[in-house]
Amino acid sequence: MNVAANEPTSEPHRLVYAHPADLRRASRTGDFAEQTAGQCPGALQANLVILPKDAADEFLAFAVRNSKPCPLVGVTDPGSPHLPMLADDLDLRTDVPRYRVWRHGELDDEPTDIADLWQGDLVGFAIGCSFSFEDALIAEGLPVRHVEAGRNVPMYVTGRPTEPAGRFQGPMVVSMRAMPPDAAIRAIVLSDRQPLAHGAPVHIGDPAALGIADVMKPDFGDPPVIEAGDVLVWWACGVTPQRALQAAKVPFAITHAPGFMLVTDLLAEGLTTFPTRASRRVPRSTT
Amino acid sequence: MNVAANEPTSEPHRLVYAHPADLRRASRTGDFAEQTAGQCPGALQANLVILPKDAADEFLAFAVRNSKPCPLVGVTDPGSPHLPMLADDLDLRTDVPRYRVWRHGELDDEPTDIADLWQGDLVGFAIGCSFSFEDALIAEGLPVRHVEAGRNVPMYVTGRPTEPAGRFQGPMVVSMRAMPPDAAIRAIVLSDRQPLAHGAPVHIGDPAALGIADVMKPDFGDPPVIEAGDVLVWWACGVTPQRALQAAKVPFAITHAPGFMLVTDLLAEGLTTFPTRASRRVPRSTT
DSSP states (O other): OOOOTTSOEEOSSSEEOSSHHHHHHHHHHTSOOSOOTTSSTTEEEEEEEEEEHHHHHHHHHHHHHTTTTSOEEEEOOTTOOOOTTTOTTOOTTTSSSOEEEEETTEEEEOOSOOGGGOOTTEEEEEEEOTHHHHHHHHHTTOOOHHHHTTOOOOEEEEEEEOOOBTTBOOEEEEEEEEEOHHHHHHHHHHHHTOGGGTOSOSEESOGGGGTOSOTTSOSBSOOOOOOTTOEEEEEEOTHHHHHHHHHHTOSOEEEEOTTOOEEEEEESTTOOSSOOTTSOBOOOOOO | OOOOTTSOEEOSSSEEOSSHHHHHHHHHHTSOOSOOTTSSTTEEEEEEEEEEHHHHHHHHHHHHHTTTTSOEEEEOOTTOOOOTTTOTTOOTTTSSSOEEEEETTEEEEOOSOOGGGOOTTEEEEEEEOTHHHHHHHHHTTOOOHHHHTTOOOOEEEEEEEOOOBTTBOOEEEEEEEEEOHHHHHHHHHHHHTOGGGTOSOSEESOGGGGTOSOTTSOSBSOOOOOOTTOEEEEEEOTHHHHHHHHHHTOSOEEEEOTTOOEEEEEESTTOOSSOOTTSOBOOOOOO
């Protein structure tokens, strides 16, 4: 990871930016418009939700009441596209590689910047995602089968309701990773250390306990890879607020496009509370 | 737990000593000769193994090589019955409520003190046990079914070998606690924080993966209480070194009697390495 800060480095499968500021700059200039999985190892990546003030107030309450699927990492001042607690240079209008624009719950557009859509009453939310704890699992050599297979993680709508707030409600969505029992034990311990990346699992074992009829038929993502002897491990998923957002049919909303995350300067490991300016940040290489 | 330090206090089921020094003194004088589960909440309890120097050297290597079932908490100087790192007043000859004396692998006696058996070449080992992490589970309201049912924990000889050292070898023994999936997740996180009480589980789920044919027929302890939807959670067990000790048929050895543990002044939670004199100790009440 000690690479020249502004040069993508060659990794086994793809080019990887070492520092989030470089990836954000490349997103801003249009040089980078890919998914962010594997980018800037160690940096906290986040889901993005942008809403007009009136809906934003209700959404903030929804996130606070459902912190396992919606771990709040940052919130802007109304009208500000900046989140200095997550990165000094961060501009929500340009720094995410791809966005989704929603009108009345329907997908309207997938632009690579939203500068011309910005309004003075918009509030942006950064919500933790699972990429950083997957990094921790992979760093310990634990099998993350969908990554190994080059697939998207399988996600499922459960029978467990969220705690509603205003217009926002609906079922909890979970992601599932199958792994051998000893890896599952270690994955539980490691993910518990990253409460802003959904923390410890919400369930292990039987899908029926979550109201899931067929583990091989996820509602989102790709079918799982499950090997003999694997335990099914289920984590709360950031798709939960996205679904609640669509169901609420708010007149106008912007999110990141799935997999095209907001990459922050915060280090994923060790964050246990809403970060402050003094939080640990990804160090810039001096080489 | 803020009770007068030298008076047992009334708890729902039994008298409980608040401070380990008082329980040890009562063991020393013969006033206490019961099992120690539930005594001195928060204090690290330990398995005891005492061996002549030549066997002790091999046993020390065995424990180091098998730290999950044999987490070393303390070791005496040869000939010394004291373990000042665990408690200033501790005397291994009198402070355990009941002992077992072994000759050539056979149980010879179960005395309440071993003062007359002490020899100048004996080495004492304190090895972490599961009582302290069970305390942590109960303190969080997680179900510990064998405790609720007033039974002994079920223990099983597995098909997994230990790493041998000299005369000491044999299979790993595990204890099993069945609980709902969400409690199992929390139990994994909590027990991982107590590496000197066997740490995180070694397995979850299928008994067959450990070479266990019938979960309802443990090799030691009582049959388990398993409720619908429970996950089986398996921890390395301090019976592992006891079995290795018996199988080695060393001419002379002394252990604690099962359930009659060595109660130390160390706080169970937070110990991650072999303790030093500066380790956190159970505070004495000043009332």
